[in-house]
Amino acid sequence: MPSLEVISQNKQKMSVKLKGIHLQYANALRRICLNGVPVFAIDTVDIIENSSVLADEGIAHRLGMIPLSTDTSRFVEHSKCKCNSESGCSNCRVMLMIDSGDTDSTRTITSSELTSEDEFVKPTSDKIPIVVIAPGQRLKIEAYARLGRGTEHAKWNSSNIATLINSDNEDEYVLTVETTGAISPQQIILGGVEELSRRLEEFKQILSDLKSE
Numbered sequence: 001m002p003s004l005e006v007i008s009q010n011k012q013k014m015s016v017k018l019k020g021i022h023l024q025y026a027n028a029l030r031r032i033c034l035n036g037v038p039v040f041a042i043d044t045v046d047i048i049e050n051s052s053v054l055a056d057e058g059i060a061h062r063l064g065m066i067p068l069s070t071d072t073s074r075f076v077e078h079s080k081c082k083c084n085s086e087s088g089c090s091n092c093r094v095m096l097m098i099d100s101g102d103t104d105s106t107r108t109i110t111s112s113e114l115t116s117e118d119e120f121v122k123p124t125s126d127k128i129p130i131v132v133i134a135p136g137q138r139l140k141i142e143a144y145a146r147l148g149r150g151t152e153h154a155k156w157n158s159s160n161i162a163t164l165i166n167s168d169n170e171d172e173y174v175l176t177v178e179t180t181g182a183i184s185p186q187q188i189i190l191g192g193v194e195e196l197s198r199r200l201e202e203f204k205q206i207l208s209d210l211k212s213e
């Protein structure tokens with residue numbers, strides 16, 4: 001029987017021992033933990049005013065890379081949402097805003113100024129620099145975050161690192177994941193196991209459909 005045993009765990013990192021699992025499945029689970037579990041990231045940005053020295057695309061790119069704490073229980077992926085709307089709805093996106101206002105000294109706008117309409121989905125850190133503005137310059141944006149997977153773009157990676165180490169025994173591996181902060185390492189591994197079994201189920205279905213044809 002395959003089994004999974006927690007070896008160590010803290011807020012950032014978790015290691016589990018996988019027993020009785022073939023290497024290819026253990027490795028598939030590692031990859032899913034890295035980029036197959038959905039997390040929030042900023043996807044579209046409406047620039048209302050940007051008189052900083054950084055181009056609009058540069059601002060949008062930096063916003064996309066800010067890890068956002070993710071609650072998967074209240075939201076669905078845009079592609080699976082019933083709204084079928086290009087801009088999304090309250091079930092599949094969260095709006096965030098920045099309005100720097102006027103400044104009389106040169107200062108750095110950080111993720112602390114990114115306010116979210118959702119009390120949970122917001123930057124995991126207040127200290128991420130976005131852009132420097134000088135007196136007379138201003139940044140005002142509206143951004144939309146949605147759930148995505150790292151397979152689509154690295155900004156949706158759920159883990160910074162996911163490693164698999166072979167132990168001395170056959171079919172026994174140690175999987176370690178380190179979160180970006182969007183979700184807990186435990187949620188990554190549980191989400192990874194769920195996703196892997198869903199994919200295997202799908203594959204089995206395809207095989208049985210082929211046989212019955």
Ligand SMILES: [Zn+2]
Pocket residue numbers: 078081082083084085088089090091092093
């Ligand atoms: Zn929707």
